[in-house]
Amino acid sequence: MAIVDPQTRTRCRPGQVGEIWVAGDSVAVGYWQRPGLTREVFEATPVDGGDRGPYMRTGDLGLRTEDGLFVCGRIKDVVIVGGRNHYPHDIERTAESAHPAIRPGCVAAFGVDADGVEQVVVAAELRREAGDGTDREAQQGVVNAVLRAVAQEHRLTVREVVLLPAGTLPKTSSGKLQRRETRKEYLAGRSPWNPRQQH
16 A cells, blocks of 8 residues: 555655555456556556555545554545645534534535635535424524634635535435535536525
């Protein structure tokens, strides 16, 4: 295993976040009839060489310390605002705990392009007992709580907070949140995303 800077392809120092690359007999040799993608993903080599490899690029970010490997998230999910990396699951955890009306495990944070600048959107499902979401004053209280919590915890301004009915966010059959699908539905403005609850 190697932790590698995904842009420079140089090995990371201990404690430095990079992409997790793996090699070994249990790693597949590539994609069926897709040689270009196979070279990119399954035949990666760090520019500073080494005696192992080629490596498979996992797409996961992590760091290694003397205590072991720590996985930080997916490269494609990272939101970069003002040159700083923000991991969606950190923002989601903060937003989820910002107000009791938000359903646990039902918050998605993702980046959108706004006038050439990446900004954060938070989508959160409301608990069923919180009502049908039509009480505008109550909704604004939830939105304000999320905005405050994310700003305080992450020094980050959220572009928009979208409040959704329970069971709305796309998830896999095993219950894993699908951030990219959530972002796609948000950008398409599909019901129940429209009308949106904005700040």
